[in-house]
Amino acid sequence: MGRVPLDDLDEQIVAHLIRDARASYAEIGTGVGLSAPAVKRRVDRLRGTGVIKGFTARVDPHALGWTTEAHVEVFCAPRTSPAALLSCLERFPEVVRADTVTGKADAVVRLLASDIRHLEAVLERLREEPVVLSTRSTVVLNRLLERPGDH
Amino acid sequence: MGRVPLDDLDEQIVAHLIRDARASYAEIGTGVGLSAPAVKRRVDRLRGTGVIKGFTARVDPHALGWTTEAHVEVFCAPRTSPAALLSCLERFPEVVRADTVTGKADAVVRLLASDIRHLEAVLERLREEPVVLSTRSTVVLNRLLERPGDH
DNA sequence: TCTGAAAGTAGTTGACG
DNA sequence: CGTCAACTACTTTCAGA
Numbered sequence: 001m002g003r004v005p006l007d008d009l010d011e012q013i014v015a016h017l018i019r020d021a022r023a024s025y026a027e028i029g030t031g032v033g034l035s036a037p038a039v040k041r042r043v044d045r046l047r048g049t050g051v052i053k054g055f056t057a058r059v060d061p062h063a064l065g066w067t068t069e070a071h072v073e074v075f076c077a078p079r080t081s082p083a084a085l086l087s088c089l090e091r092f093p094e095v096v097r098a099d100t101v102t103g104k105a106d107a108v109v110r111l112l113a114s115d116i117r118h119l120e121a122v123l124e125r126l127r128e129e130p131v132v133l134s135t136r137s138t139v140v141l142n143r144l145l146e147r148p149g150d151h
Numbered sequence: 152m153g154r155v156p157l158d159d160l161d162e163q164i165v166a167h168l169i170r171d172a173r174a175s176y177a178e179i180g181t182g183v184g185l186s187a188p189a190v191k192r193r194v195d196r197l198r199g200t201g202v203i204k205g206f207t208a209r210v211d212p213h214a215l216g217w218t219t220e221a222h223v224e225v226f227c228a229p230r231t232s233p234a235a236l237l238s239c240l241e242r243f244p245e246v247v248r249a250d251t252v253t254g255k256a257d258a259v260v261r262l263l264a265s266d267i268r269h270l271e272a273v274l275e276r277l278r279e280e281p282v283v284l285s286t287r288s289t290v291v292l293n294r295l296l297e298r299p300g301d302h
Numbered sequence: 303t304c305t306g307a308a309a310g311t312a313g314t315t316g317a318c319g
Numbered sequence: 320c321g322t323c324a325a326c327t328a329c330t331t332t333c334a335g336a
Contacts, residue, residue, distance in 0.1 A: 004214050014210060021172040021206035024329060035305055036330070051214040055172035056207060056299040059165055063155050063202040071222075071252065071259055086295045098295040101222065107295060108222055144237045144249040144258060148207040175312060186322060191313075305336085313328070319321080 018149030069140035073105035169300030224256035
């Protein structure tokens with residue numbers, strides 16, 4: 001997953017797939033001036049090199065019953081490796097995203113819960129983890145902006 | 152986009168599309184025990200009701216040259232409306248996501264920049280915005296975990 | 303590496319239970 | 320709300336430039 005040279009055509013194809021991952025190769029082709037087989041070959045290559053990691057549906061968590069969201073700063077026990085923290089966090093299905101960060105906290109985690117009660121329960125379980133010393137949460141009031149693709 | 156009742160079949164279909172947004176209706180159908188037209192009709196309905204907001208490609212920002220990422224807490228001028236903040240933030244293509252939050256900050260913004268220099272420039276332009284009083288950033292060291300779909 | 307054609311497969315619509 | 324069947328469109332492979 002290192003540096004892969006992308007030409008303009010590749011970037012246009014990627015941009016099109018970010019806008020609509022279910023677009024047909026023919027449709028993308030007319031947009032960039034290429035035939036459908038040529039587009040498919042490039043998309044296959046982009047997937048093979050890891051530039052495109054996959055295709056996913058953008059869903060409304062609210063409609064699925066996930067109405068509560070929070071950012072959680074996680075403070076770890078001394079000498080906790082990122083790998084150890086990861087293997088802890090990935091056992092929580094409510095953890096939607098986790099980044100190691102600069103600053104006082106070791107990681108910032110995004111949680112999706114069905115409601116505040118659920119969120120509280122998850123935070124409690126999180127704090128019971130040996131690698132987690134403490135947490136600090138801010139609850140998301142509203143999603144202002146969300147740009148697909150570059151997440 | 153309020154409450155929409157989803158049955159088990161709908162949830163399985165959504166889960167499948169989160170895993171692979173380019174899956175064929177026939178393929179989804181064999182997974183959930185439905186014919187392709189039946190799946191298509193449900194997917195059309197899920198899109199119409201806003202449960203599925205779209206389909207997007209998951210790309211590796213690193214491969215596209217976006218190597219620097221940051222969480223930015225934004226502190227706003229008094230009586231700034233979320234709408235005003237939004238119309239400010241959406242003029243920044245580097246803003247990948249923004250949430251209004253509880254706590255001292257008014258919003259948390261996620262930035263994608265090509266490098267630290269670019270990040271610095273974006274932060275400077277952000278702080279020049281009238282609605283933005285101040286910002287506080289933490290740089291992302293590494294993406295530990297990322298679950299597609301529930302973003 | 304592309305295009306163009308041929309063959310297979312999937313999407314889409316309409317009739318019907 | 321589901322299936323089935325027919326038509327259309329897309330994907331995929333292969334030959335050739």
